[in-house]
Amino acid sequence: MTTSQGAQSGGDGAEQRLQEQFDATIAKDQRIEPRDWMPEGYRKTLIRQIAQHAHSEIIGMQPEGEWITRAPSLRRKAILFAKVQDEAGHGLYLYSAAETLGADRADLTERLIEGRQKYSSIFNYPTPTFADVGVIGWFVDGAAICNQVPLCRSSYGPYARSMVRICKEESFHQRQGYELLMTMMRGTDAQREMVQDAVNRWWWPSLMMFGPPDGDSPNSAASMAWKIKRHSNDELRRRFVDMTVPQAEKLGVTLPDPELRWNEERGHHDFGTPDWSELKRVISGDGPCNEQRVARRRAAHEEGAWVREAATAHAAKRAARSARAQEAQNTQEGTAA
């Protein structure tokens, strides 16, 4: 696939030149910026991925957020609070990145709460114990790091730049999760069982976060040709497994996959196949918590309507005030002249 395959067809000579310029920028590993011409397919793919990514950060506040009021100590509460706030920030940078492509934030939110736009499957699983908070940090933020560090080199400037800070924060998130689990593993038998149980529940959904296998990934070819995605879903999934296995050994937990073993010849781990029918079900809205997650997001949006109205009214007042001040200054200058 060439980068031009996503271009609008039937372009005249000028459009042809723009397409060539775009292709050359991609080929040289340089960045496409908001003011640059870009093929419509590139813009649409970016809006789709960035919007889903933003929604994932915002919906992703819920599973752990449920534990803020029940954190077992002030220290854990402060850490968790900071982490969940970071996710809100990530969502906001990403919505801003989508806006540079002409998307409208309010419209994206509508699409999310009406179930017309996706968010990551992983956030549709419940968090019944505090060990889930640790395992989300370790697995989910760990998977996010594997997936998002290469996105710092994504061809679209605003997306790539937003990833730099996001990845730094994800590293803190992963470490706090792993440290929490280390502490629990040094505790009682009941705490160790709680950690193992959370590991058992989150392992396969975490592998599914990377998306369907390469053969069933309809968007990968174009996204990789455009250098939006730098690695395939399966490649990143393999990296995550290789990174996580030694960490599990150090922690003293068992990853729930009987086929998981080191393959000397390949220099990577072999591992079992996730249940892809489960991923399809969860993506299509039938996961354990889909309904609850979207309903809560919708309620928060509706309850926040007065804040948006107040902010809009305040912005309009400020604009009117500064327009009046400007007019007065112009009149004064006119009189003086």
Ligand code: BYC
């Ligand atoms: N869940 O052709 P494919 C975080 C969809 S949040 C749901 O392979 P693509 C955090 C896919 O969208 C980080 N849907 O797609 C937050 C596509 O559907 P459409 C979340 C999925 O885009 C709080 C269809 O399936 N990370 O870290 O080439 C607390 C076919 O897939 C999933 C990102 O968003 C899924 N798991 O590749 C803690 C990373 N997988 O749009 C942590 C950025 C696939 O055609 N996104 N689908 O209807 C990406 O890297 C890529 O979009 C994906 C999918 C690898 C996810």
